[in-house]
Amino acid sequence: MRELRLRATISPMAVSTTPSVRALVKNVVFQRLPGCLRRGPTTTKRVALTFDDGPDDYTERYLDVLDDLGVPATFFLIGEYATARPELVREYLRRGHQVANHGYDHTRFTKLGRRALLDQLAKTEDALGGQLSGRPWVRPPHGSVDATSLVSLLASGYTIALWSVDACDYDDHDTASIVERCSPPNVDSGDVLLLHEGQQWTLDALPRIVTALHASGYECVTMHDLFAE
Numbered sequence: 001m002r003e004l005r006l007r008a009t010i011s012p013m014a015v016s017t018t019p020s021v022r023a024l025v026k027n028v029v030f031q032r033l034p035g036c037l038r039r040g041p042t043t044t045k046r047v048a049l050t051f052d053d054g055p056d057d058y059t060e061r062y063l064d065v066l067d068d069l070g071v072p073a074t075f076f077l078i079g080e081y082a083t084a085r086p087e088l089v090r091e092y093l094r095r096g097h098q099v100a101n102h103g104y105d106h107t108r109f110t111k112l113g114r115r116a117l118l119d120q121l122a123k124t125e126d127a128l129g130g131q132l133s134g135r136p137w138v139r140p141p142h143g144s145v146d147a148t149s150l151v152s153l154l155a156s157g158y159t160i161a162l163w164s165v166d167a168c169d170y171d172d173h174d175t176a177s178i179v180e181r182c183s184p185p186n187v188d189s190g191d192v193l194l195l196h197e198g199q200q201w202t203l204d205a206l207p208r209i210v211t212a213l214h215a216s217g218y219e220c221v222t223m224h225d226l227f228a229e
């Protein structure tokens with residue numbers, strides 16, 4: 001049901017430089033492992049907007065833009081930021097968005113021992129007030145997982161949420177380029193778009209991305225709803 005794309009990778013770092021053989025092998029191996037969601041069903045014209053690394057001072061502006069556009073999204077929150085801004089955590093939920101775990105302090109899960117990883121997950125869940133969508137969702141910082149962290153996440157019941165379209169808005173601050181990457185024909189049914197909070201250039205791109213998606217007949221849904229079929 002789910003199409004696995006070879007061009008999607010576990011680690012953005014692996015594609016930002018010439019990929020080593022080891023990185024290529026790792027990406028191919030993890031591409032085939034179950035439990036990592038990248039792209040939803042391709043049978044309906046639905047896509048998911050996802051935003052990492054909040055909450056922060058920009059969050060309310062992102063939420064206002066999404067309200068104006070009438071689209072829900074999925075926010076992968078950093079636990080220590082969520083702990084500091086509980087009012088914003090409540091605000092995502094009040095406005096109908098999905099919130100999910102992005103680790104407590106954005107350390108790569110591959111750098112954490114099992115106990116430290118579980119501690120990061122638990123503290124972040126506390127800050128989120130629990131996830132409403134049944135199985136908890138997590139996006140590993142930088143999309144980095146290895147066999148050890150993958151097993152820990154799956155054993156803890158997590159749905160591991162990666163992405164199929166990378167806006168590259170962490171190092172490309174050009175709004176037009178971000179819009180182009182996140183609009184048809186570069187986006188297709190079932191795609192999960194990776195964007196980031198806290199950035200004016202992403203905020204500026206957002207209405208143009210959603211307008212382009214709507215003009216081509218795509219509906220934006222939360223990642224949970226995209227995979228709920």
Ligand SMILES: [Zn+2]
Binds near residue numbers: 052053102106141142
């Ligand atoms: Zn992140």
